[in-house]
Structure formats: structure tokens, C-alpha cells
Amino acid sequence: MGRHIKSGIFKVGGFNWAICYYTDGSSLASQGYVGVALELMSPSSGVRATFDIGLVNHRTGLSQVIVNVGEPQLYSNALTRSLFGFYPLMKTSELEVSEFLQDDCLIIQCDLRVIGMPQIEMGTEKIQVPPPDIVQNLQKLLEQKEATDVSFDVQGVTFDAHKIILAMRSPVFKAELYGSMMETRMHLITIEDMQPVVFKALLHFIYTDSLHLPNDLDGEEKIEMVKHLLVAADRYAMERLKLICEYFFSKKLAVENVAAIFHFADQYNSHKLKDACVEFMTTSNRINDVALSQGYSNLKRDYPCVLVEMLEKASKIPKI
Structure with missing residues (x-):
């Protein structure tokens, strides 16, 4: 150790x-x-x-x-x-x-x-320009809770934030905080069906434009975390975060989980992830191995329409 x-x-x-x-x-x-x-x-x-x-x-x-x-x-x-x-x-x-x-x-x-x-050149001297620090400043603004004007209750955990930043980053937050969908209680909003750790990561992305996952998560916990973040990204119309989550899953594809990930991508309109699943199955002709997996059996039993779409897509791609 x-x-x-x-x-x-x-x-x-x-x-x-x-x-x-x-x-x-x-x-x-x-x-x-x-x-x-x-x-x-x-x-x-x-x-x-x-x-x-x-x-x-x-x-x-x-x-x-x-x-x-x-x-x-x-x-x-x-x-x-x-x-x-x-x-x-x-x-x-x-x-x-x-x-x-x-x-x-x-x-x-x-x-x-x-x-x-x-x-940059100042006379005959070249001076290094310090790197941009706006991201660090925004992160400090979130962490120090300075001048916050809205709070969120997520399963009993309170998060403070800034309405203007949330509205700038998400059209859904903009509608909730400033539009006709404006919440009646502007200072405390309850978030349903989301874990505090997921909402914290969502806020971190909103302020820093980077995905941060807790270091103590194991492989399966990271997959579950990113799954919830993709759902949150879809909920708040944050396309960049959604794309990052889709990329994460595209690197986790395996024979045992590709059918389940395809179904998950179908639920949340992740077309690029669905295409990645199909490409994975057709590369090296994995479709036969996938058909023997438990995920495939579950999809066949519970969501046959999704399975048909998956197989139709796979049939249109030349096998490598």
C-alpha cells in the first residue's frame, strides 16, 4: 500500500x-x-x-x-x-x-x-499570459455560496445556486426560473426523483462545464452515476453533458450489457449511443454472442419493439 x-x-x-x-x-x-x-x-x-x-x-x-x-x-x-x-x-x-x-x-x-x-510582447520582452481562470472563479462562486438566490431541496439535502447561471446553461431552468413555468416559491425548489450526489455533479457541470465523478466509486457505481446524469441531462436539455455521458457508455460496451444500454439509450433519445451499440454488435460479428446474453433475453421478453429496432439497424450495417 x-x-x-x-x-x-x-x-x-x-x-x-x-x-x-x-x-x-x-x-x-x-x-x-x-x-x-x-x-x-x-x-x-x-x-x-x-x-x-x-x-x-x-x-x-x-x-x-x-x-x-x-x-x-x-x-x-x-x-x-x-x-x-x-x-x-x-x-x-x-x-x-x-x-x-x-x-x-x-x-x-x-x-x-x-x-x-x-x-504577448511588451516592447522587447515576451510575457506569458496566465491561463483563463473563469472556470475556477465560477467553481468558487458555487462552493462559497456567495450571492446565491435560489435553493434546491434534493431528498433533504439543500443546494444553493445562482438563477442567472442556471438559466444561461439550461433552457429548462430558464423556463422554470424566469418564464411562464416559474416556480411559485422562487427561493426553494424541490427536485423529485434525483439523488443528491447526482444533482451535485449536475451543478458542478453547469458551473465548470466538466464532468466530475467521485473518486471512491467503483466501476459499476460509476456506470450507475453516469446513467443518472444522462437522465438529468435529458431532463434539463443539456446536450453537451448528454453527449459526454453517451461517450462514456460507448466506451463501456460489452457483449453482456450492449442490449441493456441500447434500451436505455432508446428511453432517453440517445441516438448516437444507439448507433454505437449497433456498431459494437456488428464489429467482429458479435451479434451471435449478444443473442446469448441475459440482457438480450430481457429485451426480447420485456421490450420486443426495441429489440426489433436494434436488429433492423444491425442488419443494415456491413459486418466487419
């Missing part, structure tokens, strides 16, 4: 990086989980980066994104923060029986994006 294996050094954006792989968590709180951290190896006073980290399925050769850090993080040797965070991938016991592990080996794929800092 707390010990890690460091990868070879790789260069992105003119800086050297390494992945640190923890075999048994970084602390007592994460013991029993394998996880990763990203380390800046080059000396630097400040580098901003976002990244995705996934594991490669040895059988299919496909990568499954498990960690998505869409909000720029600051790496700085001067601030002794060259090693940033610990991101759990999955329980050790789950990894040992998964197709990510073969002959005691696993492949970690990192998609790293370094965000450069522009320069």
Missing part, C-alpha cells in the same frame, strides 16, 4: 511525463484498489494538462476509459505538485478476473493533453 511502479518516460507538449501505477491503493482509504497517478518529470514552474486513462482489453484490443480528468490540472515542480492525485481504476480482485489482465500483464493507455500558455 502506498508504493507504486513508475512507467518509462514519455514526452507530450514538450514536457516529460510518467505514469505511476499503485498495486494496492495510495492510502488506507483506497487500499484494495489498483490506481494511477500522473507525474511531471520535467522541471517546470507550472504546466496545465487534462487526460484520460484507460485499460486495454487483451481479447478485443480495445481501450476502456476509466479515468477522465477534463478540468485542467496544474503540475508544478516548484509547488511540489509534480505528482498529481491518485485515481482508482478498479478493485484488485476485479482486475485479476478481468480481460485487462493476461499473463500477469496489463496495458495502460493515457491520452494526455497539455494546455499551452500564450505569450
